[in-house]
Amino acid sequence: MFLVFSLLGGVVLLFIIAPLAAMFLQVSPGVFAETAADKEVRGSIMLTLWTSMAATAVFAIAAVPLAYLLARAQFPLKRFVNGTIDLPIVIPHSAAGIALLGVFSRDTIAGKAFGALGIEFVGGYAGIMAAMAFVSLPFLINASRDGFAAVPQRYENVARNLGASPIRTFFTISVPLASRSIVSGLVLMFARGMSEFGAVIIIAYHPMITPVLIFERFGAFGLKYARPVSVVFISVCLVFFIVLRSISGEKRKFFQ
Amino acid sequence: MTPPDSGEIFVDGIRHESNAAKGPQISIVYQDQALFPHMTVWQNIEYGLHGRVKAKPERSARVRALARELQIEQLLGRKPGTLSGGESQRVALARALAVRPKILMLDEPLSSLDIRARAGIRSILRELNRSGITMIHVTHDYEEAISLASRIAVMERGTIVQSGNPREIFMCPKSEFVARFTGIKNFYEGSLVRTKHGAATTGTFLTGPLTMSVAVDARPGNGFIAIRSEDVTLSLAKPESSARNIFEGTIVDIIPTGNGVEIAIDTGIDIVARVTGQSCSEMNLECGKKVWVQFKATAARFIPAASPP
Incomplete structure (x- = not known):
């Protein structure tokens, strides 16, 4: 049985690795260097990295406390809230983009309010970040919630018994003890946001993040031109992912 | 921590607030110690002092004094994960005592320890008790109760079935349950x-x-x-x-x-x-x-x- 399962597993692995490997092999080092030096490519990669990072950071401020509530508090409609959080994972991302556009376009109340503050969603950085966050938040919330749930409540009780306020208990006991899961959630959210295409392209075609740039080069010039950008971007993503994973102490888990 | 369903707790005539840093302090020591695993022994002991004692030198002095009293000075820089059961229980006691509680609640503090560590902690508890601190000690071990308590209450299914001094309990158990508890x-x-x-x-x-x-x-x-x-x-x-x-x-x-x-x-x-x-x-x-x-x-x-x- 194990032999059969191993063979089946091998097929799945091959299915993931083969296209990527083939793509990497089809890009010569010369073309790779040339693409990596391309100003438009560089700009879009930088943009993708910082918008995803910023979206993760901004939304973490509210998402981590929410995760704590979901792990600890009992409240009506909790199941509904838990289900809602997973919603962005299952709906098509282009549909998510359309939904966001409906809320943030220039002629809506929210759009006007943010516009008055100088924040443009459609075709703006805020729009890119909103689209990235919308589809990647579940990863942060789910990971953090599981992390908080795994912290024995006894530690929090002891802290409270020693006179610590709930907020101090949260920051000195709950967050540090759940930090692994939270950081891993942040990394996942960042990575997922970075790779988002569908929701972003609907709300902000320009400024162009790398997934959109790849799509555009494919549409305008064909496979030959889209491929090197993909390879450069994937390389950057992999480097970032590995570095972040090892920083968060998940190195062993990741490499095993 | 857990607000009472009904009633109030008074310590020396002052109402105990279940969820505030004010009012008479009732410290709890658990069987499994529940030391904060991400902090050093020092940080564990000092934890309850933040907010109570403003001056850092005074906090440090209190931590050191307690560490000396409980003979854990050499452990102050270590993390709880590296401590033995007896050492952990000393640290947990130090952490609970640092906030100068009126009452010390002990939830089976000896049951997870080996015999030698047990004797050590038991004598510490006896000394603490002599120094005037009130202790409420939950145990399944009647020897522990005899050796530490001035009054014993035996609980069965959430109600006190007999209370009195150890002699009364052990020489005159009022029910089968109490007699079984005493280990006869x-x-x-x-x-x-x-x-x-x-x-x-x-x-x-x-x-x-x-x-x-x-x-x-x-x-x-x-x-x-x-x-x-x-x-x-x-x-x-x-x-x-x-x-x-x-x-x-x-x-x-x-x-x-x-x-x-x-x-x-x-x-x-x-x-x-x-x-x-x-x-x-x-x-x-x-x-x-x-x-x-x-x-x-x-x-x-x-x-x-x-x-x-």
């Missing part, structure tokens, strides 16, 4: 059939194949007999003595314990006698050997059954 080995169910009136009240208790004489002032009826194993003596020949209860039996088990050896003798029912290790070897006691057991009628305590079986 010889505990038999049966019925009291006859009570003789005289200088001393003596009854006859039937349990299984045996008939015992017991000193009682209870009415005849169903109930239990409790005999402390220390009150049972053994002899190799049929003894001539004033003891009313003398039975012949066969040794079925020999159990070494912390203070002596417990010998189980089958006399129709199993009776446990506690003897010293010395007499055990001098008498050549071994399984299968025939011996005589005896105990005085006054050593057998009759406990009427709560409800007729």
Whole structure:
């Protein structure tokens, strides 16, 4: 049985690795260097990295406390809230983009309010970040919630018994003890946001993040031109992912 | 922490706030210590002092003083994961004491420790108690209760079934449950059939194949007999003595314990006698050997059954 399962597993692995490997092999080092030096490519990669990072950071401020509530508090409609959080994972991302556009376009109340503050969603950085966050938040919330749930409540009780306020208990006991899961959630959210295409392209075609740039080069010039950008971007993503994973102490888990 | 469903707690006439840093402090020490694993021993002890003691030097002084008192000075830089059970419990005590509680609540603080660590913590608790701090100590171990408590309350299913000083509890258990808790080995169910009136009240208790004489002032009826194993003596020949209860039996088990050896003798029912290790070897006691057991009628305590079986 194990032999059969191993063979089946091998097929799945091959299915993931083969296209990527083939793509990497089809890009010569010369073309790779040339693409990596391309100003438009560089700009879009930088943009993708910082918008995803910023979206993760901004939304973490509210998402981590929410995760704590979901792990600890009992409240009506909790199941509904838990289900809602997973919603962005299952709906098509282009549909998510359309939904966001409906809320943030220039002629809506929210759009006007943010516009008055100088924040443009459609075709703006805020729009890119909103689209990235919308589809990647579940990863942060789910990971953090599981992390908080795994912290024995006894530690929090002891802290409270020693006179610590709930907020101090949260920051000195709950967050540090759940930090692994939270950081891993942040990394996942960042990575997922970075790779988002569908929701972003609907709300902000320009400024162009790398997934959109790849799509555009494919549409305008064909496979030959889209491929090197993909390879450069994937390389950057992999480097970032590995570095972040090892920083968060998940190195062993990741490499095993 | 958990707000009371009803009622209030007063300590020295001041209301205890369940979820505030003000009011009289009641510190809790858990069986599993619950030391914060991401902090050093020092940080653990200091934790409750933030917000209470503003000046850092004073906080440090308190941590050091407690560490000295509990002999954990050399552990201050370590993380809880590297400590032994006894060391962890000392740290947990230091952490709880740092906030100068009016009452120290101990939830089975010794049960997760080995015997040596237990003795150490027990003597620390006794000293703390002598220094004037009130302790509420939850335990399943009656020896722990005897050695530490000035008052004992025995709880069964959430209610206190008996309270009093240790002597009252252990010499006069009011129910089967309390008697079992006190660890009395010889505990038999049966019925009291006859009570003789005289200088001393003596009854006859039937349990299984045996008939015992017991000193009682209870009415005849169903109930239990409790005999402390220390009150049972053994002899190799049929003894001539004033003891009313003398039975012949066969040794079925020999159990070494912390203070002596417990010998189980089958006399129709199993009776446990506690003897010293010395007499055990001098008498050549071994399984299968025939011996005589005896105990005085006054050593057998009759406990009427709560409800007729």
